[in-house]
Amino acid sequence: MKELVLFTVKSCVHTENCFVPISEIIAVEEREFNKKQRNIGRWQKMAKLHAFTVYYVKRARNHRWRCSDVTFWCVDEHLCNQWTQALKESLEMQKSRPKQLLVYINPYGGKRQGKRIYEQKVAPLFNLASISTDVVITEHANHAKDNLFEVNIYKYDGVVCVGGDGMFSEVMHGLIGRMQKDSGIDQNNPKASLVQCNIRIGIIPAGSTDCICYSTVGISDPVTSALHIIVGDCQPLDVSSVHHNNTFLKYSVSLLGYGFYGDILKDNSEKKRWMGPMRYDYSGFKTFLSHHYYEGTIAYQPAKRTHGSPRDKESCRTGCYICKKSEKQLAEQTKEHGLKHEEGEEEWKVIKGKFLAINAVNMSCACPRSPKGLSPAAHLADGSADLILVRKCSRFDFLRYLVRHTNQDDQFDFPFVDVYRVKCFQFTSKLSEDNESNVMDIGKKRFGQFCRDHPACCCNIVNSTWNCDGETLDSSAIEVRVHCQLMKLFARGIEENCKDEAACSQSSIEQLL
Numbered sequence: 001m002k003e004l005v006l007f008t009v010k011s012c013v014h015t016e017n018c019f020v021p022i023s024e025i026i027a028v029e030e031r032e033f034n035k036k037q038r039n040i041g042r043w044q045k046m047a048k049l050h051a052f053t054v055y056y057v058k059r060a061r062n063h064r065w066r067c068s069d070v071t072f073w074c075v076d077e078h079l080c081n082q083w084t085q086a087l088k089e090s091l092e093m094q095k096s097r098p099k100q101l102l103v104y105i106n107p108y109g110g111k112r113q114g115k116r117i118y119e120q121k122v123a124p125l126f127n128l129a130s131i132s133t134d135v136v137i138t139e140h141a142n143h144a145k146d147n148l149f150e151v152n153i154y155k156y157d158g159v160v161c162v163g164g165d166g167m168f169s170e171v172m173h174g175l176i177g178r179m180q181k182d183s184g185i186d187q188n189n190p191k192a193s194l195v196q197c198n199i200r201i202g203i204i205p206a207g208s209t210d211c212i213c214y215s216t217v218g219i220s221d222p223v224t225s226a227l228h229i230i231v232g233d234c235q236p237l238d239v240s241s242v243h244h245n246n247t248f249l250k251y252s253v254s255l256l257g258y259g260f261y262g263d264i265l266k267d268n269s270e271k272k273r274w275m276g277p278m279r280y281d282y283s284g285f286k287t288f289l290s291h292h293y294y295e296g297t298i299a300y301q302p303a304k305r306t307h308g309s310p311r312d313k314e315s316c317r318t319g320c321y322i323c324k325k326s327e328k329q330l331a332e333q334t335k336e337h338g339l340k341h342e343e344g345e346e347e348w349k350v351i352k353g354k355f356l357a358i359n360a361v362n363m364s365c366a367c368p369r370s371p372k373g374l375s376p377a378a379h380l381a382d383g384s385a386d387l388i389l390v391r392k393c394s395r396f397d398f399l400r401y402l403v404r405h406t407n408q409d410d411q412f413d414f415p416f417v418d419v420y421r422v423k424c425f426q427f428t429s430k431l432s433e434d435n436e437s438n439v440m441d442i443g444k445k446r447f448g449q450f451c452r453d454h455p456a457c458c459c460n461i462v463n464s465t466w467n468c469d470g471e472t473l474d475s476s477a478i479e480v481r482v483h484c485q486l487m488k489l490f491a492r493g494i495e496e497n498c499k500d501e502a503a504c505s506q507s508s509i510e511q512l513l
């Protein structure tokens with residue numbers, strides 16, 4: 001044993017420190033050496049060499065994780081075996097690690113690289129970590145979602161989706177929907193207490209926006225995400241349910257946007273998919289120029305039990321205490337009320353107005369286009385959403401607002417922007433508040449027609465649509481409720497940047513035995 005420790009220390013001096021917590025070891029492999037290696041340099045006097053390689057997570061720049069390795073050599077076969085055995089046993093004890101995964105690949109997402117990314121970057125790492133997989137390459141939209149209602153999901157430790165936010169949304173709908181079906185819960189009831197989904201989802205980013213991956217890991221990088229899956233990370237996530245007239249429409253985890261982001265998506269028909277991720281910039285530019293605003297009413301219940309505010313300077317990070325507090329509250333609530341949801345007759349606030357954008361976000365929505373996101377202080381798992389109201393303003397002011405998503409300035413510091421932390425809200429457009437016959441008449445007219453009284457005023461006599469995690473909703477009048485920590489991801493939230501890599505580790509290989 002001593003001998004090996006000595007070698008380790010030597011390697012520390014000559015190469016680099018190698019302190020790795022067991023939780024960040026990917027795999028341990030015995031190594032064999034051919035005759036040539038045995039007879040070179042200072043090893044030539046030794047009769048036979050035994051060695052093992054430890055593959056581990058190495059932190060690189062900007063929250064990237066990479067697979068690195070270090071090989072330990074020794075002459076004593078028994079000692080070498082003892083080490084490998086001990087390390088393998090320690091890995092076996094990491095109970096949160098997945099052993100069997102169900103993988104869905106969208107071959108048409110983003111730049112159409114999903115299959116290649118999985119085969120070249122992810123599958124070899126899963127193999128190394130001895131994770132067995134069942135892989136489904138989707139053939140059409142909703143393939144993954146429908147499949148999740150058919151397969152025996154309970155034999156898997158997790159489901160992996162290779163694609164963008166739309167693909168993640170599909171898998172999430174499949175899993176949450178399946179859980180409710182198996183528990184006899186009616187998703188059409190907006191007040192139903194939904195059953196938490198404990199089968200974690202892993203996202204291998206291969207889409208256009210990849211906001212869910214970026215906001216939960218800190219980077220859109222397939223290798224980093226694969227490593228978070230392998231080490232068995234777990235990040236709970238709030239999910240919003242969206243209903244219309246007691247009919248379930250969709251769940252949302254990232255952006256639920258009316259007006260600007262709804263119109264971007266509407267313009268962004270499947271015909272533009274050939275443009276890849278660029279299609280959003282093109283449609284974004286067009287939508288910005290059209291500058292439509294929409295009239296409507298929002299009623300919301302403030303999130304009184306959560307501890308933060310959307311104007312906080314601190315963001316949600318790994319081990320976030322605000323999300324931990326919500327987790328505790330949720331556990332207490334479930335204990336006290338069983339599965340019954342505590343509705344509470346809290347006050348509703350009502351806001352009427354003309355809006356360029358209404359955005360409700362369950363997370364920051366950070367993505368490569370906007371590294372701090374739509375609401376930089378939003379929390380992944382606090383049981384609330386941030387409701388951002390951008391009122392009618394000039395094109396120039398709206399541009400200033402947009403630009404602040406890309407720099408350090410506060411995007412909420414404008415008189416025409418309001419932000420609230422909410423647990424539920426309802427929206428009705430002015431149009432649907434008007435009488436039915438009127439709505440029918442207008443409905444027959446072409447989308448995009450301007451107000452007849454003021455042709456140049458940019459107010460639109462038709463509704464916008466809701467963009468729900470990249471999917472268009474059929475109804476503009478909606479009822480939204482945040483379900484605290486309804487599902488879990490293979491992630492750990494964004495880690496605080498730590499300059500000293502060694503300081504990030506909690507224990508060392510040497511301390512093991």
Ligand SMILES: CCCCCCCCCCCCC/C=C/[C@@H](O)[C@H](COP(=O)(O)O)NC(=O)CCCCCCCCCCCCCCC
Pocket residue numbers: 164165166167207208209210211254255261264265280281284285288365367369370373374399402403405406467468469470471
């Ligand atoms: C002037 C530059 C302004 C840049 C403002 C960037 C704000 C970006 C915030 C993005 C939030 C994204 C939230 C996530 C949404 C996704 O769920 C969802 C689905 O993703 P998927 O296709 O990967 O499945 N993605 C989307 O709905 C796409 C949102 C796209 C936002 C692009 C916005 C570009 C705006 C460009 C405006 C240009 C004005 C130029 C004026 C001279």
Ligand SMILES: Nc1ncnc2c1ncn2[C@@H]1O[C@H](COP(=O)(O)OP(=O)(O)O)[C@@H](O)[C@H]1O
Pocket residue numbers: 105106107108109110111137138139140141142143162163164165166167168170206207208209210470
């Ligand atoms: N094989 C397929 N063919 C066509 N559409 C698919 C397929 N697999 C998944 N989809 C759908 O494609 C949509 C977009 O996928 P996504 O992976 O999010 O890419 P992007 O980020 O480029 O939008 C998803 O809503 C999903 O339902």
Ligand SMILES: [Ca+2]
Pocket residue numbers: 238361362363378379380381382383384385
């Ligand atoms: Ca939240």
